[in-house]
Every structure is written in structure tokens, then in C-alpha cells.
Amino acid sequence: MSLILFIEQILNGLQFGVMLFLMAAGLTLVFGVMGLINLAHGSLYMVGAFACAAVAAATGSFWLGLVASLAAAAAAGVVVEVTVIRRLYRRDHLDQVLATFALILVFSEGVRWLFGSFPLYLDPPAMLSGAVELPGGILYPAYRLAIIVAGLIVAALLFLLIGRTRLGVRIRAGESDREMIAALGVDIDRLYTMVFALGAALAGFAGAMVGAIQSVQVGMGEPVLILAFVVIVIGGVGSIKGALLGALLVGLTDTLGRFLLPLAFEAVTDPASAKAMGAALASMAIYVLMAAVLVFRPTGLFGARA
């Protein structure tokens, strides 16, 4: 095993983790502020990817596509919040799960109806194609590096937004006491719609970025959604900091597990079965991590409440 390969895998894990964070941040915000479990978050990720692919194909510009993905996902978020989600805040979790599960069906079938079942392809922008040489002679795809950087910038902006702006103050106030901020004259309905749209835009952004390295297809948001749930459970529901730490942990565990476990098994058995056993166990690694966190901290690493 060469060191260069290992560092590449760490970068891949970081890239995966950063994208997971964008998904998990929206989910955890929506839960923290509105107390809503939103399964349709993965659909917003898919909407972002499709909007980006469609606009990029029509105009030839990835950057216009990226803007379109933010706009489309945020718009879809606002429509869904105003028509459906708003009625669910006072309902129990079971109703929320069902209604948002129904939304997944509607979104997936709607997108399939519009774009067909075949995957779309989205090329990364020309200026980010090829590889960059990192210190130590490591060649790494420029686009993946850009994802890591973009994700970290968005994460920093999000922390600034939550911690330093008026909107952020309201969001945090909404988390701790919604009756009180309503009594202080904050328009709760508008605040909720904005938070939901913010989460949706983050998911759409992640979908567009990842769409350029994977194919853009119906159902692409679902595996990511479930991983984002794992991230939230590890980090603690409602905590952005927890989401960041959880996302990086999950991203690195998954990527390094897939890389290292087959190698580890090669030391004890023949290569073919080592590969099979390693792959099977690596696919379970993040869930084992989640179970381990739960045993010691049932509310997650940064979670205050159950």
C-alpha cells in the first residue's frame, strides 16, 4: 500500500463527508427549528442535480446550471413547505414520515415523467477538468478538490449565518422557544419557510456538485438521505457542529473502510474471499460506528435532547 494512494483515499473521504454535511445540515436545521423529520430531503438533492444537468445541457454552462440548481431546489422547498410541510409541524413523527414518504413518491415519479428513466450526464466545468498536483507529488482531480473547498466555504458561511446574523439569531431562538419569538413579533411562518428553503438549497447544491461525478438519475437522493440520517444520529439532532463532525466521520469511515478492510483481510485469507469479506464488512462499517456512538451517547455526540 503506497502512501500516495492512502492520501488520495483520505481526500475522497473528505469530499464525501463535505457533501454529506451539506445534506445533513439542512435536515438537522429543519428538525432543530421545526421539529420535523423530512424524508423528502433526498428529493430536493435530486431536483438540484436534475436542474443543473438540464440547464447545463441547454446553455452549455455548468455555472448557470449550478445557479439553477440552487434556485430550483429552494423554489421546490418553498412550494412543498407552504402546501404540505406546514401542516405537519404539529403532527406526530409518524404522520411526518408518511407524508414526506408520499412526497418522495411524487417527486420521483414526477421527475421520471419529465426526464425519463435514463440517467443524465453532467460534465464538470472545463476549468476544473484534469488533475492538480498537490505537495508531495500527489495528482488529484481538480473537480473533487473544488468540491472539498466549495463544501468547506459553504460550511463556514453557514456557521457565520447561524452565529452572526439576525436571521441566525432568529433561527436559534426558534430552536429554543418558538412561542416566545412569535410573541416578540417574529413572523414564524416566514421564518420556517426560509429555513426550509435554506435547507433545500443546500441539498440542491450538493446534488448538483455530486451530479457531475456520478450520473444524474431518479432515486439518487435516497442513499445519501439515509447516510445523512446516520450523520445526524452520530452528531446529535439539531446540531450543525455535530452534523459537520458526523459527516466527516462517516465520509472517512466509509471510504477508508472500503479501502483498508479488503487489504486487512488479504493478510489472513486468499485475495478473492478477502475482497468479498472486506467489501461486505466495509458496507456495514458506518452503521457499526453509529451503533457504537449510540451505546455511549444515545443522543449523539453534540445532542442535547432525545
Added chain:
Amino acid sequence: MSREGWINLAVLALLAGVPLAAHAAGEPFLVTLATKVAILGLAGVGLNLALGLGGLVSFGHAAFFGLGGYATGVLASHALNYEPLMTEPFALEGTTQMLIIWPVAIVLSGLAALAIGALSLRTSGIFFIMITLAFAQMIYYFAISWPAYGGEDGLSIYVRSEFPGLDTLSPLPFFGLVFALLLLALGLSHILSRSRFGLALQAARQNEARVRAVGIGPYRVRLVAFVISGMITGLAGALFADLNRFVSPAMLDWHTSGQLIVLVILGGVGRLFGPVAGAGLYILLEHNLGHFTEFWQLPFGLLLLAVVLFAPGGLIGVLAGRKRHG
């Protein structure tokens, strides 16, 4: 008899009557469809114990459904190849006998439910939903990446498992078998809901603090309910694999978990016959909307939304009126 009682009787009569009439009319496909309703209903009865009585929103029951399915598939494939499942510490042969497969499926899914439940029940609310979902996904990914039993492609079961004295390959006897198991599960569920255990379980859902105050630990009650629930769903999975003569990771997929919740809710959560009515409605919709449009899940999703937002009691709730308590 109450209005709900009459409705339950009608649901049962319909489920038994349709395949008999279809058999007489020479429509074996309808018998198979009714068998599917009965099996999904059985899985729903299992889920309803946790979901309806216990208020435990498990989003991971596909794990037990799929494990039951794989119990059938794996045992049958070993029986076909005359390859023992294991030789040490004791010899274990494959089999195609339902009377052996069923207990294996029940024990296997019960053990899985014990492990998943023991960890997940330490939490509650939204955590519980996500954790049960995540554990089911773990088993799903394991099934996909473990190549020994077909991996992603699944496992075909060449001959449907056997039951002494019955020709399980013809649709009607197989339906009869499934129907009898469904009745047994409904009976068990009824007895459980009236028992001390069931009352404690429902009380823990309604007011956990009071249950603790009278000296009952909700954790153990819930864990037992979760295990029984997983066992029934696992048995349904074993039957489902036999119905399709095929088992694949799709049975473990989270859509299956969602589907099971959906049919419990469609029928009426916490109602004894809710899952059966829901399964019937679900299959009916899937079958008929599928005729209209290839994209049947779109209207189905909208309908489901409408049920959640405007008719929370489900089909039996709409027909029988509000529950008196619960």
C-alpha cells in the same frame, strides 16, 4: 357486535371469498394477488404491534421481512445443491419443508429484532425512526455485497417449499396456508392487545411517566413487543419469498419498510384489521392505477398525502368512526 367488528368480518370474508370465487372462475392470477394481500397483511399485523400498540415508529421492518425471505431462499438453495449449511459445530442441512423454514425464519428475525431493538429502544422519537432505518440499511448493504447468495441479483427458489399433505404449488392451497397463518397472527395480536402485557405496552405509548410510576419498566415491554413484531414480519417474509419463488435485497430495501408503514396507515393504525384492509387497498391501487399510467406512484403519493393530512384514521377509521380510546 360493534361497527368495527362487522367491518373486520367483511374484510375477512372478502379476503377469503375473492380467491375462492376466482378459483371457481378459473382465474389463478387473482388467487395469487389475494395471497399477496394476505402476506403483506401478515407483515403489517406484525408491524402494527410495534407501531399501533406500542407507538414505536419502526422504519426498519424490511430487515425482518427480508431476513425471513432469505431464510427460505438460503435453506432452499442448500437443499437443491445437497450442500450442508454448516458442518461444525453441528451439521445443518438445507431444507424445503415449510415446517422447518418457518421456525428458522421466525427465530432469525426475532434475534435480529432483539439486537436492533435493544440498541434502538435506548432512544425514542425521531432517533428511533432513523436508527431502525439505518440498521435495516446495514443488512441491506450486507446482502448486496455478500456474493455467496446472489448478492445484488438475488436468489431464485426453483420449487416452492413443501407442506405435508398439501400441493403448495397450486395457488389455492398455498393461499389457504397463508390465510390460516394470517388468522393465527390476528388472533395472537388480539389476545396480546387485551393481555396485561398489551395493556402495559399501550399505556407506555400513552403516558410513559405514569407507567414508570406504577412500577413497569417500559423498555422491556417495548423490547418484547418489538421482537414479537419482528418475528411475525419475518414469517411473512418467508412466505413472500415462497410466493415469488425469488428473494433479493429489494425485500430489505427501505422502500419495503415504507410500504409496510403505508399499508398499516392506509388501513388504520392500531386497529386489529387495519393492516389487512390496508394491504388489500394497497394492492388494489397498485394494480388499478398501474393500468392507467406507467407513473402510478404519482397519484398514489398524492392519495397517501391526502390520507395523512385529512383522514388520519385510515380506511377502517373512515368506515368505523373514531376509536373510543387508544
